[in-house]
Amino acid sequence: MANISITRNCHRHCRFCFARHELSRDQIADMPPETYEASLDFLERSGFPEARLLGGEPTEHPLFFDYVNLALERGFRVLVFSGGVVSREALRFMAGLPEEQFSVILNSANPHRDSARLVARQKEMGQMLGRKLMFGVNICSSDENPAYILDWVREFDACRTVRLGIAHPIWGAPNTYFRLRGPRMIPLLEHFVDEAADVGIDVGFDCGFTPCMFSREFVDSRNELFACHAVGGCTPDTSVNATSLLASRMEGIGIRCGSIVDILPEGQCIACYSLSRFCRVPLPPPQKSRNDLVSFFDRELEAVLPAGVYPECLMCLFREQGLCNGGCRARRALRLRPDSLTLIGPEQPEQTPDRKPHE
Numbered sequence: 001m002a003n004i005s006i007t008r009n010c011h012r013h014c015r016f017c018f019a020r021h022e023l024s025r026d027q028i029a030d031m032p033p034e035t036y037e038a039s040l041d042f043l044e045r046s047g048f049p050e051a052r053l054l055g056g057e058p059t060e061h062p063l064f065f066d067y068v069n070l071a072l073e074r075g076f077r078v079l080v081f082s083g084g085v086v087s088r089e090a091l092r093f094m095a096g097l098p099e100e101q102f103s104v105i106l107n108s109a110n111p112h113r114d115s116a117r118l119v120a121r122q123k124e125m126g127q128m129l130g131r132k133l134m135f136g137v138n139i140c141s142s143d144e145n146p147a148y149i150l151d152w153v154r155e156f157d158a159c160r161t162v163r164l165g166i167a168h169p170i171w172g173a174p175n176t177y178f179r180l181r182g183p184r185m186i187p188l189l190e191h192f193v194d195e196a197a198d199v200g201i202d203v204g205f206d207c208g209f210t211p212c213m214f215s216r217e218f219v220d221s222r223n224e225l226f227a228c229h230a231v232g233g234c235t236p237d238t239s240v241n242a243t244s245l246l247a248s249r250m251e252g253i254g255i256r257c258g259s260i261v262d263i264l265p266e267g268q269c270i271a272c273y274s275l276s277r278f279c280r281v282p283l284p285p286p287q288k289s290r291n292d293l294v295s296f297f298d299r300e301l302e303a304v305l306p307a308g309v310y311p312e313c314l315m316c317l318f319r320e321q322g323l324c325n326g327g328c329r330a331r332r333a334l335r336l337r338p339d340s341l342t343l344i345g346p347e348q349p350e351q352t353p354d355r356k357p358h359e
Helices: 033-045 066-073 088-095 117-130 148-156 187-198 216-221 290-302 313-315 327-333
Strands: 004-005 049-055 077-084 101-107 133-139 160-164 202-205 229-231 248-250 266-269 279-284
Touching: 004 077, 004 160, 033 049, 033 066, 049 066, 066 077, 066 088, 088 117, 117 133, 133 148, 148 160, 160 187, 187 202, 216 248
Parallel strands: 004 049, 049 077, 077 101, 101 133, 133 160, 160 202
Antiparallel strands: 229 248, 266 279
């Protein structure tokens, strides 16, 4: 996959936002049309049928309607990641788009913590978008209970898959994230999966989860979640309509942490937001695709990162069995000294995909 971040503007200030550092950088706020078209060209030659629009809040871009329509005209299916603070004009526009071509993943508010106004706006979004909307929730600690989201799915007849994320750290910048103290089971995760299954809802896990967060019995009984296998459609955390995309290879929990490739509004590319301070490169020329960027980012990162999130990862049976690649790379970076990774700053030249590691 690859994401196009079309704007840095966002009215929400989520405590766990993994893009917090990047959104605060002194760069252009809104992606210009020529960069957006170059980004679509990049997706096209990389073989992706889906244009995934991020922000900030994508609907804040002054050309949001035009950008969505352009992607649809070029044959892409459009997926928008939204924080739910959306104008009614944008909401009506999205509600009028065909379900087979357009969907939204909502970073859901927490009714126990967020304002009643935000919750009401998100519920209005659920009412208008229905099946085009997938609810997503990010947890910051094992004390949280995201079960409320299951009620929202049923109330608004939304997509029957919930996207569950774990709040990640930003390497070299502050945010609130899920603190992990050694490889251990997190009972909340299995409980949420079982609770969702009881009401006919699937849980799609985002990146950053590892098999050691689950019991061995759960891993053994849920092989479809932890092993790579071909699936008809898309992975549950990427699209609402699973029949709308070509068959893909679904990566199991534990081996999903890799270079995503996020294209920023100014046209620079990063491996992922949590590691945006490590390395960025411009959109590659027409002869190069996402695979070239992924190879570059992976090579640079693996040259400096420890093997896993924990020291115990070196002796982990899940790693030996190919069920885990060491966990979130931003978490792996936390084990290093602050000066161990390259920071991009005005005093340093930016790297390009043609540059050899550590020249």
